[in-house]
Amino acid sequence: MKIFTAEQIRAWDQFTISHEPVPSIQLMERASIAVAHWISENCKYHRKAVVFCGNGNNGGDGIAVARMLYQKGFDVDVFVNNLKEKFSHDALVNLKRLRDISGISIKKFSDIDDYNFDDKTMIVDALFGTGLSRSLEGEYKEVVNQLNAKKNIKISIDVPSGLPTDKIIENKDCVFNADYTLSFQSWKRTFLHPEAGEYTGKVFILDIDLSKEYAESVAAEYNVIDDHLIDSIFQPRKEFSHKGTYGKVMMIAGSYGKVGAAVLATKSALKTGAGLTFTLAPECGYEILQTSCPEAMFFAGGKEHIENFDVDENMTCGIGPGLGTHPQTEKSFLNFLKGYNTPLILDADALNMISKDSKNLKFIPEKSILTPHPKEFERLFGKTDNSFDRLELAREKAKELHVYIVLKDHHTQIINPKGEVYYNITGNAGLAKGGSGDILTGILTSLLAQGYSEEDTCILGVWLHGKAADFASEKYSKESMLPTDVINELGSVFKELNKRTEKDL
Incomplete structure (x- = not known):
């Protein structure tokens, strides 16, 4: 799914209006129907809606939603700043329709203090949409601050008022704090x-049937990974295949006290379907790995830390989990890197050792996959002020080094060597535990070994990781789920993928 700028979204609306064709008021009606339907289906306890409307098209959506919710049996009141203000054409049409309904009161912002916000009242924000290009000020800022102080359920239409769509907010900006955001199309x-x-809050994307022709023809540098993209990437297991069909994985991981990281990476590589899996680890991890991962073969790379990076060229290597940064490990790793030309998956301590000298970056093989969390990224490439700037720096570095960067975050970003970005929306806060990154390294290494392209490996791997975590959180909760639970749920994700790709008889 492409992510469009606010300007492109406005153009998308206009393209739909002129090419479908459909009147703009009817397009507003579509959006409002989708919002009213979602609220009526999901807010059955809260039977009273208070809708705060601006005088633009977002306010027009809110006014129409108020009318529709009333028709669905909700008690509804509408707040506007000033009825004498100039409303957009479509907002004014809906305001006139609303006035024909005697059961809905239209109030002014100044009436908020005397209004009874009981526990069955939901607040619907329709003050400003994507067209807002400035910070909230004056009465609008005051009313948003008042509403944010309320404990009622809060729902924003399209975007929370005061939140820009394409840039970072300033620290002092006032923004409506929504529990749910019902946004349109993308x-x-x-x-x-x-x-x-x-x-x-929680975001729901509502389909209002904007032009597919526009969406397909207009370029976008930023994308969201959706099911359609995943289904186009996933390759079901072939019936007439053997272990050689699905590649050889070499996990280079572990050091004294950190063998668990090697276990997690190895297990996840196995669970993701690698044909043959090997683990290069120190001798101190031999019994642990052979006992916990009997399906994988063990190679000793040293006694308590890895000193020997001896790898066959036909293996796909994932390097870093629990590796440590012992001087001998660092020396051997950098020497290995200088003489290796095949794409690698580099994580954790592999990245930390590279980051000690910026000259080491040039030794990374092209098309390699780097998986830094924000601190590791900072060590590699420098400090940034916020996540927007960090992403833009990652785009520069991916182009410069011709590598793929998996920038781990709540919504992990995948950046390809062309600077294109894919945001992942699977996963949850249950992954905020040590070991989660080790699992991702194993998944990515396994997929790359199986013949997926580097880009498809990143997209499918990050999605798989997050989806398995979602299944795990449903079973065990975000608090109690463990990285091993995520590994065990990979099978559930593959079952779902295979079911989706089966041809109907």
Whole structure:
């Protein structure tokens, strides 16, 4: 799914209006029907809606939603700033329709203090949409601050008022703090970054049937990984295949006290379907690995840390989990890197050793996959002020080094050597535990060994990792789920993928 800028979204609306063709008021009606339907289906306890409307088209959506919710049996009141203000044409049409309904009161912002917000009241924000290009100020800022102080359920239409769609918010900006955001047709970039995403609550993308021709023909540098993309990438297991069909994985991981990281990476590589899996680890991990991962073969790379990076060229290597940064490990690893030309998956301590000298970056083989978390990224490439700037720096470095960067975050970003970005929306806060990154390294190494391209490996691997975590959180909760639970749920994800790709009889 492409992510469009606010300007492109406006153009998308206009393209739909002129090419379908459909009147703009009817397009507003579509959007409002989708919002009213979602609220009526999901907010059965909260039977009273208070809708705060601006005088633009987002306000027009809100006014139409108020009418529709009333028709569905909700008690509804509408707040506007000033009825004498100039409304957009379509907002004014809906305001006139609303006035014909005697059961809905239209109030002013100044009436908020005297209004009874009981526990069955939901607040619907339709003050400003994607067209807002400035910070909230004056009465709008005051009313948003008042509403944010309420404990009621809060729902934003399209975007939380005050939240820009294409740039980071300023620290002092006032933004409506939604519990749910009902947005139209596609994700907005700010929803996917921690500095802004905290204002959206849970996001639902509502299809209002905007022009598919526009969506397909207009280029976008930013994308969201969706089921359609995953289904186009996933390759079901072939019936007439053997272990050689699915490649050889070499996990280079572990050191004294950190053998568990090697176990997690090895197990996840096995569970993701690698044909043959090997683990290069120190001798101190031999019994642990052979006992916990009997399906994998063990190679000793040293006694308590890896000193020997001896790898066959036909193996796909994932390097870094629990590796440590012992001087001998570092020396051997960098020497290995200088003489190796095949794409690698580099994580954790592999990245930390590279980051000690910027000259080491040039030794990374082209098309390699780097999987830094924010701190590791900072060590590699430098400090940035926020996640937007960090992503832009990652785009520069991916182009410069001709590598793939998997920038781990709540919504992990995959950046290819052309600078294109794919945001992942599977996964949850249960992954915020040590060992989660080791699992991802194993998954990526396994997929690359099986013949997926580097880009498809990143997209499918990150999605798989997050999807398995979602299944794990449903079973055990985000608090109690373990990285091993995520590994065990990989099978459930593959069952779902295979079911989706089966041809109907």
